Amino acid sequence: MNSPPLYQDYDIDGGPHDGGFNDDDEDDYDDTFANDYGYEDEDEFQIHTSSDAKNFERKSISRKENSINFSPVTNIASTKSSVRNITNGSGSTSGNDKPRILLMGLRRSGKSSIQKVVFQKMSPHDTLFLESTNKIVKNDISNNSFVQFQIWDFPGQIDFFDSTFESDLIFGGCGALVFVIDAQDNCVEAISKLHQTVCQAYKVNPNIIFEVFIHKMDGISDDLKIQIQQDIQQRLQEELADHAQDNQIPQNIPIRYQLTSIYDHSIFEAFSKVIQKLIPQLPTLENLLDMLVSSSRLDKAFLFDVVSKIYIATDSAPVDNTTYELCSDMIDVVIDVSCIYGMKDQNDSFAYDEDSSSVIKLNNDTVLYLREVNKYLALVCLINKSNFDKIGLINYNFQCFKQAISQVFEVRDIIQAQQKQKKLLNTSK
Amino acid sequence: MNNILLFAHFCESDGPSALYCTQSIGNSYLNENGSRKLDGSNTDVSELNDTISKLDKIIIQNTEFVTFDHNMFLSSHQLKPQYISQFKSLSLRALSVEYVGPGREGPVLFGDDNNGYNFAYVFKIKDSKARGFARWFAFLLIDPSLTSLTMSWAFLQKAIFRIVKTIKIRSQEVFLMENSRHQTNNLTSNFLLHRTSSGAAPLTADMFRQKRTQGPLRVLPLLLQYPTFFKELHEWSTAILKAFSEKVSQLPTISECEQIKTTRPIKSLHQLSDLFRTCVTRSFNQSGASPVLSNGSNTSSPTQTKLELSPDTLHRKLMHILLYNVIVGNQIIIRGDDMDLCENVCEILLNCVPSACIRMIRDPSEYQPSYVANFLVISRNVSLPESQVDFTSSLLLDLQANAKGLRNVYVRYYGDTQTTVLGLSLERLCYQRYLETLYIQNARDDLSEEDHYYLYYRYKQKQEVVPNVDLEQSMLTCIKEDWLSKAKLLVKAVKISINSSAVEQLLKLLKLTTRDLPILRYWSTGLWRKNT
Numbered sequence: 001m002n003s004p005p006l007y008q009d010y011d012i013d014g015g016p017h018d019g020g021f022n023d024d025d026e027d028d029y030d031d032t033f034a035n036d037y038g039y040e041d042e043d044e045f046q047i048h049t050s051s052d053a054k055n056f057e058r059k060s061i062s063r064k065e066n067s068i069n070f071s072p073v074t075n076i077a078s079t080k081s082s083v084r085n086i087t088n089g090s091g092s093t094s095g096n097d098k099p100r101i102l103l104m105g106l107r108r109s110g111k112s113s114i115q116k117v118v119f120q121k122m123s124p125h126d127t128l129f130l131e132s133t134n135k136i137v138k139n140d141i142s143n144n145s146f147v148q149f150q151i152w153d154f155p156g157q158i159d160f161f162d163s164t165f166e167s168d169l170i171f172g173g174c175g176a177l178v179f180v181i182d183a184q185d186n187c188v189e190a191i192s193k194l195h196q197t198v199c200q201a202y203k204v205n206p207n208i209i210f211e212v213f214i215h216k217m218d219g220i221s222d223d224l225k226i227q228i229q230q231d232i233q234q235r236l237q238e239e240l241a242d243h244a245q246d247n248q249i250p251q252n253i254p255i256r257y258q259l260t261s262i263y264d265h266s267i268f269e270a271f272s273k274v275i276q277k278l279i280p281q282l283p284t285l286e287n288l289l290d291m292l293v294s295s296s297r298l299d300k301a302f303l304f305d306v307v308s309k310i311y312i313a314t315d316s317a318p319v320d321n322t323t324y325e326l327c328s329d330m331i332d333v334v335i336d337v338s339c340i341y342g343m344k345d346q347n348d349s350f351a352y353d354e355d356s357s358s359v360i361k362l363n364n365d366t367v368l369y370l371r372e373v374n375k376y377l378a379l380v381c382l383i384n385k386s387n388f389d390k391i392g393l394i395n396y397n398f399q400c401f402k403q404a405i406s407q408v409f410e411v412r413d414i415i416q417a418q419q420k421q422k423k424l425l426n427t428s429k
Numbered sequence: 430m431n432n433i434l435l436f437a438h439f440c441e442s443d444g445p446s447a448l449y450c451t452q453s454i455g456n457s458y459l460n461e462n463g464s465r466k467l468d469g470s471n472t473d474v475s476e477l478n479d480t481i482s483k484l485d486k487i488i489i490q491n492t493e494f495v496t497f498d499h500n501m502f503l504s505s506h507q508l509k510p511q512y513i514s515q516f517k518s519l520s521l522r523a524l525s526v527e528y529v530g531p532g533r534e535g536p537v538l539f540g541d542d543n544n545g546y547n548f549a550y551v552f553k554i555k556d557s558k559a560r561g562f563a564r565w566f567a568f569l570l571i572d573p574s575l576t577s578l579t580m581s582w583a584f585l586q587k588a589i590f591r592i593v594k595t596i597k598i599r600s601q602e603v604f605l606m607e608n609s610r611h612q613t614n615n616l617t618s619n620f621l622l623h624r625t626s627s628g629a630a631p632l633t634a635d636m637f638r639q640k641r642t643q644g645p646l647r648v649l650p651l652l653l654q655y656p657t658f659f660k661e662l663h664e665w666s667t668a669i670l671k672a673f674s675e676k677v678s679q680l681p682t683i684s685e686c687e688q689i690k691t692t693r694p695i696k697s698l699h700q701l702s703d704l705f706r707t708c709v710t711r712s713f714n715q716s717g718a719s720p721v722l723s724n725g726s727n728t729s730s731p732t733q734t735k736l737e738l739s740p741d742t743l744h745r746k747l748m749h750i751l752l753y754n755v756i757v758g759n760q761i762i763i764r765g766d767d768m769d770l771c772e773n774v775c776e777i778l779l780n781c782v783p784s785a786c787i788r789m790i791r792d793p794s795e796y797q798p799s800y801v802a803n804f805l806v807i808s809r810n811v812s813l814p815e816s817q818v819d820f821t822s823s824l825l826l827d828l829q830a831n832a833k834g835l836r837n838v839y840v841r842y843y844g845d846t847q848t849t850v851l852g853l854s855l856e857r858l859c860y861q862r863y864l865e866t867l868y869i870q871n872a873r874d875d876l877s878e879e880d881h882y883y884l885y886y887r888y889k890q891k892q893e894v895v896p897n898v899d900l901e902q903s904m905l906t907c908i909k910e911d912w913l914s915k916a917k918l919l920v921k922a923v924k925i926s927i928n929s930s931a932v933e934q935l936l937k938l939l940k941l942t943t944r945d946l947p948i949l950r951y952w953s954t955g956l957w958r959k960n961t
Contacts, residue, residue: 107441107442108560129562130560130561131559131560131561131562131563132441132559132560132561134439134445134524134525134565135524135533136525155444155525157439157440157442157443157444157445158444158525159444162518164518164521
């Protein structure tokens with residue numbers, strides 16, 4: 001896959017890896033400007049562009065090959081990227097194969113806030129103080145071998161379908177495109193932009209999954225919510241139908257709409273659904289969960305990614321918002337309590353380990369049960385109190401489930417290794 | 430010169446775009462295009478705009494500020510329509526694409542041979558009404574040549590940083606002022622107040638809409654409370670463009686570079702000695718024994734010839750003769766192909782004697798006798814008639830240079846040389862760095878001079894000795910002061926007694942010999958002249 005140079009320094013669990021830049025060049029006075037409210041942890045990402053005023057000639061050029069950084073600090077960056085160029089060129093990095101989730105939408109629609117709240121655990125209230133994004137901000141999420149992807153947060157002001165950008169490189173390897181619409185704003189402009197985005201992205205990559213987040217739903221009454229969603233849905237369908245002929249794209253591109261807000265769990269749930277589509281093992285996981293639910297007489301079971309609180313799979317029973325919220329909150333409770341009482345060693349331990357488990361009995365005759373599956377995953381189930389008497393059976397079933405999950409991982413690893421070998425063979429030939 | 434300094438910003442609604450542009454246009458271009466009347470004397474702005482609208486190379490329209498110099502500098506907010514999109518994409522690349530170090534602020538260079546190169550300096554300033562209280566700006570200098578940009582990288586970085594610093598400090602002051610004012614006024618719409626007083630109170634939908642419907646962000650003069658901001662910016666930009674174009678025009682051509690290489694300035698005795706040594710060694714290796722020294726009295730002696738077979742001995746002898754002649758006040762005639770080099774060598778030698786003793790003539794049309802000039806820098810076409818020049822009291826230093834630098838050194842001197850105390854200390858300066866190290870390493874004084882120099886050459890073969898110019902300068906000054914005071918004492922001694930007893934006593938006291946007497950006499954001539 002031909003992918004642009006990436007700066008993959010940010011992991012959701014690890015924070016910046018190469019955070020050791022010394023800002024020695026700057027004078028002391030710069031410290032006075034350091035009290036930003038912006039969060040500058042991520043790395044900027046470069047798009048391949050050509051833009052030059054001297055010859056005024058538009059030509060697609062690869063940015064990295066043509067730019068030279070001279071300052072000592074930027075030299076580090078260019079070296080890093082050149083190293084990545086090499087590795088990317090051989091196609092041997094798994095990071096290259098990670099699916100991409102693009103966050104697009106008009107300015108101020110809440111893209112950066114979503115990214116910060118879901119993946120960087122920023123408090124929703126603090127997102128008010130975010131700077132406007134002026135570059136594509138790339139965030140590498142690799143919590144576990146199931147949830148591995150990159151999030152690209154786009155600045156809303158820039159038209160990335162312009163000929164100065166190589167849309168193949170942006171949309172080519174992309175798994176899902178999340179278009180964020182501000183529900184509190186006039187959505188006419190947003191819909192025309194969405195339409196344009198869908199058409200262009202579909203042309204480049206027909207396999208792309210389109211998701212529309214109708215965002216900032218907090219403070220809007222339920223009736224209005226449905227009305228807004230219908231309105232947007234209808235308008236987009238009309239636009240797509242009107243221009244389907246001109247754009248040579250099918251009328252019925254599947255687009256999923258979700259109502260979201262960063263102030264509640266809706267954004268996590270919406271993101272869960274986006275990410276689930278990017279997990280090839282999802283049917284297997286769902287089957288396993290179904291079996292567990294039926295054999296242990298559970299009401300509902302979620303397989304959670306602990307760090308992001310996104311559920312990567314659930315059983316086939318319909319998901320109820322409140323159930324999801326309860327289970328999601330339970331993870332927070334477990335981690336919080338574990339931080340206070342459950343640390344074995346003060347220094348190097350993580351609040352979530354193989355001994356983590358929790359039972360919370362609610363007053364409505366239901367029990368919340370949490371078990372650790374692996375370092376990153378947790379199984380959270382909702383059980384009726386009457387069915388919770390045979391805890392041994394549930395634990396036994398859970399062990400089987402855990403084993404099965406690890407087997408899925410193994411198979412996945414084997415397949416990946418085989419693919420790598422094949423690639424190596426191909427390149428050596 | 431045709432350079433453009435662009436001031437770009439990240440517009441909250443439209444993304445990156447050009448904000449202000451200063452262009453420098455060479456007068457030759459204007460003259461070619463029949464715009465002679467643009468000379469700054471009494472040009473009307475509207476008239477000017479009419480003229481420049483017809484000129485293709487000028488990218489701006491509706492000029493706001495003009496400065497006339499050798500070039501014309503025009504500034505405006507508006508670009509000609511055909512250039513707008515190009516400059517927008519240029520701003521986009523600088524502000525939204527290029528990777529600019531940590532903190533996302535700083536200089537960056539990008540571009541390619543086809544489209545030209547750009548130096549960009551990206552920075553952000555505080556604005557209490559902007560999202561995240563930050564607004565992004567960039568300065569962009571556009572030039573077709575990578576070399577000129579890289580050569581002036583340090584200059585551009587420094588110069589633009591100075592402007593950026595001014596703007597940032599200003600914005601910071603205004604930002605703090607506005608915040609404190611908001612806090613005292615207890616305005617509910619203040620975000621900061623919300624944050625500090627009521628913790629993390631969510632913004633209501635109304636407030637959101639209110640903020641959204643706000644008009645465009647404040648323009649810079651208003652934001653910085655700096656009404657003449659763009660006028661100042663024009664002046665800053667003009668200064669930068671002017672300095673940049675001067676720098677670029679000063680860049681040497683390839684042939685000039687070679688020239689520079691050959692005439693790399695010599696800064697110290699040490700360097701002079703090293704230069705001579707390489708020459709002597711080279712010519713020695715090429716022709717076996719080279720006639721570096723033409724010393725009438727000594728050449729016949731077979732032992733002397735044998736000794737001179739070593740280039741190191743030759744070099745030492747050369748330095749010894751040269752320095753001896755300098756300090757006793759014999760006439761030094763420096764002749765060579767490269768006059769700059771000759772003058773450079775002369776300067777180094779002048780440094781060894783008190784300034785009052787110097788009578789130097791540069792590049793005379795004919796030979797000047799020693800009572801007129803004791804230092805003479807002459808070109809090769811000036812003849813040195815044997816009848817006029819007495820080589821027993823004059824020394825000819827012939828520097829044979831070609832395009833690649835000094836090739837050979839030739840010294841003609843028929844007089845005698847003496848080993849003097851001052852001569853020795855100056856000779857040691859030629860090897861000072863080595864001697865320093867050696868003294869530290871060995872901490873012994875029983876090494877003879879001969880041992881020193883032998884060890885020096887061995888040492889030199891092993892590693893490159895870095896000369897310490899400053900140290901040498903100060904040592905030289907000390908030596909000169911010391912000997913000037915000695916010369917003063919001599920003068921006093923001569924005044925006291927008519928016979929030579931007092932002088933002899935003085936020499937004994939100063940641990941000098943009669944060989945040093947000519948030096949003291951010569952140096953005292955400087956004193957006399959100083960007094961009169």
